[in-house]
Amino acid sequence: MERITTIIVDDELEAREGVVALLTEDQQINVVAVCANGIEAIQAIREYHPELLFLDIQMPQVNGFEVLNSTTKEYLPAIIFTTAYDEYTLQAFEVHAVDYLLKPFTDERFFAALNHAKQLLNQKNTATQSIPNLVQSRVKSGQSSQLINTDSFASERLTIKVDGKIHFIPLEEIIWIEAYDYYVKIHVAERFFLLRDSLKKMEARLPFPPFVRVHKSSIINQKYLQEIAPQHNGNEYHLSLTSGQKLHSSRSYRDQIKNLITN
Structure with missing residues (x-):
């Protein structure tokens, strides 16, 4: 041996x-x-x-x-x-x-x-x-992926190619999206997809609402927003999602959070 x-x-x-x-x-x-x-x-x-x-x-x-x-x-x-x-x-x-x-x-x-x-x-x-x-x-939970822009149902879903397979992701199933260097990580139930893209470009592809940018590195689907906890300075918030994920909003996006609270 x-x-x-x-x-x-x-x-x-x-x-x-x-x-x-x-x-x-x-x-x-x-x-x-x-x-x-x-x-x-x-x-x-x-x-x-x-x-x-x-x-x-x-x-x-x-x-x-x-x-x-x-x-x-x-x-x-x-x-x-x-x-x-x-x-x-x-x-x-x-x-x-x-x-x-x-x-x-x-x-x-x-x-x-x-x-x-x-x-x-x-x-x-x-x-x-x-x-x-x-x-x-x-690797089962996250693989390097490619976004396909030719989907005729682009307003309802993202079409992603992963290792030769095409995945159709309904927008309503996307819980949140985070940025990491030159990638974005799309979280759905029990897995994620990696795309070599910017969060800014991803934000432009997603409808508002329900998708709301709450930080320079995160976008949430407000459908999965469970709790908003204001911080002492009144400009930042802690966000809890139904998936259990805890996020932090930044001062630059306080207006978006206030709109969430108002609506």
């Missing part, structure tokens, strides 16, 4: 020790380095060329994404992010992470991610399909 060379990177001692303890239960895993910061990680990756990397994101001086940017694609391992922050999920998708473990995670969740990584690494057709491509083909 070939063992999988593995590196663990986390600036918290307890987190590093926790991952090491979990991995000792798997005889197929060979931990060759445990790193306390990004600089150590870069050096270890260059020395050992690991197949699997457990990587924290927020670290001083050199963060997890900077570690990956310093690694040549030739030696890029399968990546499982371990982090206490959920705002980096889109960036993780862009670098084709195998999984994204949000601290504190359960043992069951950890081993599910590990088994997923092992399945990918054990694929026999690596000559024709690289780990990043394998990972991308396995």
Whole structure:
């Protein structure tokens, strides 16, 4: 049985020790380095060329994404992010992470991610399909997408092409949309779609109402708005959606929120 060379990177001692303890239960895993910061990680990756990397994101001086940017694609391992922050999920998708473990995670969740990584690494057709491509083909909840503008029912739905398949998304099913760098993330029930587009262009395509821009990085469907909580300054609000999502409005969009309250 070939063992999988593995590196663990986390600036918290307890987190590093926790991952090491979990991995000792798997005889197929060979931990060759445990790193306390990004600089150590870069050096270890260059020395050992690991197949699997457990990587924290927020670290001083050199963060997890900077570690990956310093690694040549030739030696890029399968990546499982371990982090206490959920705002980096889109960036993780862009670098084709195998999984994204949000601290504190359960043992069951950890081993599910590990088994997923092992399945990918054990694929026999690596000559024709690289780990990043394998990972991308396995992502179910969000895939790089393309908006098609020729739909004759454009006023009622968005038509999106994802990996050769056409998806028709009724506008009434869109809960909210967020911006992230050069992408927009369209949230519907139990999944999302990624589009390489700007939120400004997306806003222009959507009818008002029910879609309302409440922040430079978010548009909501007011159908799913559950609660508006004014902040002390009277210019900003906390918004709760029926999906459980909590959003924050900015001062620039206070008039839109006031119209929501009035209407």
